[in-house]
Amino acid sequence: MDISAVDGSNELAGVTEKLIEQLPAWFGIPEANAEYVNAARELPGLLARAEGEPTGVLLYRRHFPQAAEIHLMAVAPKWHRQGIGTALVRRLVSDLYDDGCQLLQVKTHGHALRPFRKEVVGG
Numbered sequence: 484m485d486i487s488a489v490d491g492s493n494e495l496a497g498v499t500e501k502l503i504e505q506l507p508a509w510f511g512i513p514e515a516n517a518e519y520v521n522a523a524r525e526l527p528g529l530l531a532r533a534e535g536e537p538t539g540v541l542l543y544r545r546h547f548p549q550a551a552e553i554h555l556m557a558v559a560p561k562w563h564r565q566g567i568g569t570a571l572v573r574r575l576v577s578d579l580y581d582d583g584c585q586l587l588q589v590k591t592h593g594h595a596l597r598p599f600r601k602e603v604v605g606g
Contacts (some may be wrong), residue, residue: 491522496539529574
């Protein structure tokens with residue numbers, strides 16, 4: 484698996500769209516999905532690839548030099564439970580820390596973060 488930092492672009496938007504289409508249980512509101520795809524044209528992100536295909540995407544927003552927010556993360560279903568989401572978050576945390584960021588926010592349902600809290604934060 485390879486994770487690369489990418490700028491917002493039409494290519495990133497296309498990858499984002501393909502991944503969220505595979506996840507209707509998490510991304511089931513067409514209007515919201517269109518907003519995520521549009522955001523991928525502008526926001527920076529991380530793209531995970533394995534076996535020559537995109538397997539996961541993470542978009543984030545830098546509110547201030549010291550604060551950022553995960554805007555979206557999606558991993559292709561066939562790659563779930565293989566550490567791709569954790570690797571994306573760890574890479575983002577590392578990159579942001581190296582750049583002086585002190586706060587990373589994630590806004591989601593609490594149960595969705597339990598695995599990451601133990602893996603990334605240690606609690």
